[in-house]
Amino acid sequence: MRHSDAILSRLMGLHPKVIDLSLDRMHRILAALGNPERNIPPVIHIAGTNGKGSTQAMIRAGLEAAGKRVHAYTSPHLARFHERIRLAGSLIAEDDLAAILEECEAANGGVPITFFEITTAAAFLAFSRVPADYTLLEVGLGGRLDATNVIDAPRLTVITPVSIDHTQYLGETLPEIAGEKAGIIKRGVPCIVAPQAPEAREVIEARAEALAAPLHIARQDWDSYVEHGRLVYFDQKGLLDLPLPNLPGPHQIVNAGTAIAALRELGFDTAEAAVTRAQWPARMQRLTHGPLVDAAQDCELWLDGGHNPAGGEAVAATLAAMPGRPTHLVCGMLNTKDVIGYMRPLKSQVRSLIAVPIPEAEATLTAEETETAAMNAGIPATTAPDTLDAVSRIAREEPGARILICGSLYLAGVILRDNG
Template sequence: MRDFAISESPAVQAQLDRLGALSLPQGRLHLDTARALLARLGNPERRLPPVLHVAGTNGKGSTCAFLRAICEAQGLTVHAATKPHLVRYNERIRIAGKLIEDSYLAALLEEVLDAGKDLAASFFEVTTVATFLAFSRLPADLCVIETGLGGRLDATNVIPMPAVCGISSLGIDHESFLLSPEDGVPAEPLARIAFEKASIAKPGVPLVTQAYPVIVANEVLATAARIGAPVMMRGRDWWADVGTENIAYRDALGELSLPCPALIGAHQADNAALAVAMLRHQSALAISPEAMAKGIRSARWPARLQVLGPGPLTDRLPGRTVIVDGGHNADAAQAVARALGNRAPIDLVFGLTRARKIADVLFPIAPLVRKAHTVPLPG
């Protein structure tokens, strides 16, 4: 799986080439390979600072961005693992608030790849193990960790006891992996997705979620109950009413009036509210309402309805606003369409890999589009 990882550092590129030569997981996903590789490296996943673990179909990366910004506004030092990278592989591993440096990244990947030469680990398994190894060696107050694919069998799900788990919005994506036939799992697609994502839950650890349709909510609750995790679900255990300028948040601890994010779209206020709910339902970290407000306003997450500033592209389009978004499924497209509805008509530059259902993604946006330009993408 090449994943288009490139670096200007020859030392890093040498290790990225090794990563790119790794194959996709063969057959059904599992945790055995990640666990075996971690064991060879001394089980660093058992020595992490308090972990905030986030799964979901859409919004999990933005939720992680809000968690990191809020905790940094509190004055805490944060390790963060997110994916995929936008420009540089280093974006996946943020150590004490900064992207991992090339020299350390090259040595780290070499160590993990050498340790797992005979294990046939995947790109993401090696990346996850390298991330946990780095986080275990350098001090921080907490880790924010985003799942990669699903939850139950995602390589990040080796974390033994996070401080809190969260689930953002849920929908259909990565069907070839997450909906593959298996005995003893829900047959209905959305229920199956809910089962996979909710399986990051751990006994006694709060699982904080958004609100969902009944079939999804019931599966989240049932999965958490089997595991023994208390669920804090939006609309049942916590509430967030999103206005034009403020988020009116409340739960059993009280009420908060919080600002709307600088990030574009009402869905980002939902993601910010989930981050707040996660922090208010865990006990490892003390976070003030002031830090929550400051972090919500300061959070940035590139390529999520990002308005491009002055540069080579915008200079060629004087008087035009250029907005970039990395959404690649139907639910993400609906969120983009809602956010851009008052900007219609728009010109769309659009590219997806062959694995994506192009019509499903284009359908919500099509009514806004004056002109569409397609661009080829590898894969």
């Protein structure tokens, strides 16, 4: 076990709840650490339901193409915690991570604080000690009371598409959820707004107006779409004719437009690099090696971590745009998600689903529960004890098929770790 793993395990036990939205504990620990969040490079703060990670990855690719050093904070991690903290372009080193975690643990003094809060404080501490030009900060949950929302004056805020998710924390309706996301908007700070449902957009606009924050709104101030196999982006500065994003799926056209709008607001003309150099695992990622690929034989094997209804729609649209091939899902999901809502859009694109449990996830649905949800969504389904068994079965029964492992970022993380 790495030293940092032992510390992270201890930090998990500091609060009885995994999620407890409040900023009080963050302000307390940051003060104990000397307020490192006040000494980090200019912040680009990103909230939204879907597309935060991909949008952040494209903004980072664009900034780095301009020669800028970029810190980045994201969650959750897939294979190991270090993925959450990127210092000036590189994942945080093990020794550095262990040192800042111990420092935060000591500063906290054993009082209740959530795992996300204390590890976010650790990220701020790391960012404050390494020179860089920008800090990309991805919201963990919501926005208004998220642990990242302690930056008084970011350089830019970004709100990706808002949809229904995490209703137990953020509210039951789209306007309520949009209100939480809009909580990252700060007085006088420009905000890039991705395409939104009208009721979400109204809430975001009202919040921005109250804070005199300039908005750059999709479909109004900028737009992105596909024409003749190219990505077209335009705003008041002009029109760009670009290659399609290297991250697959129609939804990445929106994310690319959002990232380009952000880069242009920052004064950078690196749109092509942004859309062609971004790296973001487990978003319709083709797996090309490892035991699962061996088990798949001549089947295509893909991995995606989308897990809410909007994620299901994005996956379905991506499959619809791919060359025709019989497609089967291997799916594991958490009991905190709208499982049928995720699966329903996929019904028209897949032949079957094999349900599996998610290893090491306390909130996993059993394979039988996921199977039942799939049947209720109209997808023929069975179960398997694990992903390897499911992939092997599909490869035997329908050689040359497309297999998509999907349903949860936690499952995707296990796959990326165990499949090498």
